[in-house]
Amino acid sequence: MIGFYLFLLLEKILMLLPQKIRRIFFLGLAHFAYLVSKRYKNVVRANLKFVYGKDVSEEFIQKTTKYAFKLLLLNFLHTMEGRYYSVEKIAKKITFKNEHILQAAQAKKKPIIFVTAHYGAWELAGSMLSALKEPVLIVYKKMKNPLFEKYLLSTRKKFRISYVERHGATKGMLKQMRSGGAIAILIDTNVNSKESIIVDFLGKPIGQIQTTAYFARKFDASLIPVLVHTDDDENYTIEFSEEIIPPKTDNATEDIRISTQMQTEWLTKKIFKSPEPWFWLHRRFKEEYPEIYTTNTSK
16 A cells, blocks of 8 residues: 555656656666566567467567557556646547548447557557547456556546446447447457457467457447557557458357458458557467466577
8 A cells, every 4th residue: 555655756856847857767677678588578578479489580679568568657657647637638648540430330320349469559549539520439358456456547537438347248248339329349369268268369369359340240330440650659549440340140149250350351461560659468279278388498
């Protein structure tokens, strides 16, 4: 508890600083974390070697690893600033691409499922999507520290975000879908084999959540992929991709598998096109391929 209140004190001090200085501080933390965190550097290395092969260049590994730590700290910075800044102030650095896709879905008056991932400034993207375009429901994982959990969740109300805890989340999502609302789901999280369906992701057979496919079928919801991009890590573009139209036949199980595969194919293409912004620090493949994280992945 003391640690949390010390953190709040540090936050207040940081928020008194000019934004440029605060940003330099977080970038410094990211560099420090990169230097000292052998464990997570090995996670990134393991992921990259698993996806790209053992001959992936050392230059690519180092560049991607450094950006992974930078990405993590910038996401935390966005969360912190979101507690103090108005929606209008944050929106000055946000643009939207392919808005017509969302507008077409909204015109249908159907529920919307935003398919997204831990890619780029995902915390910022989720907040601004909900605040400026369509209020969303998100699913979160309960934290060990209830004070930090409350800290993170309290900010989201400002951005019209509602939320449900992962265990027992189905009831909340059903209510949101039945009301014609929207949910946003990160499809790239590691998932228990009992809750997943096997599809190809980044060229590997892997368990994938089927929640998005299931709800899209059940409620005839629009499946809209969305990611955030940046050229300078200061100004951001939230991009909508074409709505995913899965099959709807008498074989519900196969339809859900195909729908899930269509979603992972979209994300795979995005990651292979620009791999650095994906969250390579995450042990995404541990359920099916735990051995890649136990072998020696150092140089």
